[in-house]
Amino acid sequence: GPNVCKGYWRMPEKTAEVFTKDGYFKTGDVGKVDERGYVHIVGRSKDLIISGGYNVYPAEIEGYINDMPGVAESALVGVPHPDFGEVGVAVVIAKPGAKLDADAIVAQLKSQLANFKIPKKCFVVAELPRNTMGKVQKNLLRGVTPLLLDAADVAGVHRHAAFEVAARIARNHFQCHHRSAGECGQRQAAFHGFVGQLGTVGCNQDAFVHGGS
Numbered sequence: 001g002p003n004v005c006k007g008y009w010r011m012p013e014k015t016a017e018v019f020t021k022d023g024y025f026k027t028g029d030v031g032k033v034d035e036r037g038y039v040h041i042v043g044r045s046k047d048l049i050i051s052g053g054y055n056v057y058p059a060e061i062e063g064y065i066n067d068m069p070g071v072a073e074s075a076l077v078g079v080p081h082p083d084f085g086e087v088g089v090a091v092v093i094a095k096p097g098a099k100l101d102a103d104a105i106v107a108q109l110k111s112q113l114a115n116f117k118i119p120k121k122c123f124v125v126a127e128l129p130r131n132t133m134g135k136v137q138k139n140l141l142r143g144v145t146p147l148l149l150d151a152a153d154v155a156g157v158h159r160h161a162a163f164e165v166a167a168r169i170a171r172n173h174f175q176c177h178h179r180s181a182g183e184c185g186q187r188q189a190a191f192h193g194f195v196g197q198l199g200t201v202g203c204n205q206d207a208f209v210h211g212g213s
Helices: 012-018 058-066 102-110 138-152 159-173 181-196
Strands: 029-033 039-044 049-051 054-056 071-081 085-094 121-125
Touching: 039 058, 049 071, 049 085, 054 058, 058 071, 058 085, 058 102, 071 138, 085 102, 085 138, 102 121
Parallel strands: 085 121
Antiparallel strands: 029 039, 049 054, 071 085
16 A cells, blocks of 8 residues: 555565555465454464465464463474475473473373374474564574474484584575675574574483583
């Protein structure tokens, strides 16, 4: 509509992607209309996970996780899967003084949700990567999670291996082309801060747990 900007500065491809031909801006919000005619926002289109042909809305699963005792915040991201196309992976922060068990979180979700909505893995960390506005950077989580899943399947992975993963991800996923030096620094700081907190994975663990050395 006329109240929206005309487009992105010097980014015609991006402008064409997010505006309709008649000038309306695609917000990227995903909603549903209930039986009473009320519209509910259920998530963002870029966060939508399509697993085995089913739509999984991260906000729904995050809501269940956030209601669990000891959970301060969570984020669910989709990662590639050879059989289902994508699967969800949960990254969870504990409240101060609380100890969370990743397996227990997944087990509780299994009693509450359909099977296709259940995260394949759950990671308990100290904090989530955020931008300067405090918003969780799910793009960073999407990049780091597939490699962490690979590493979590190897017994005795230590902190130095996490930094090896960080280097690979930085090369493959977080190139700073066409970005300002300030933005690059912010992205790299958030990324390395997230990866640096990952601890030791023992042979009986299924995820990196914060606090290892």
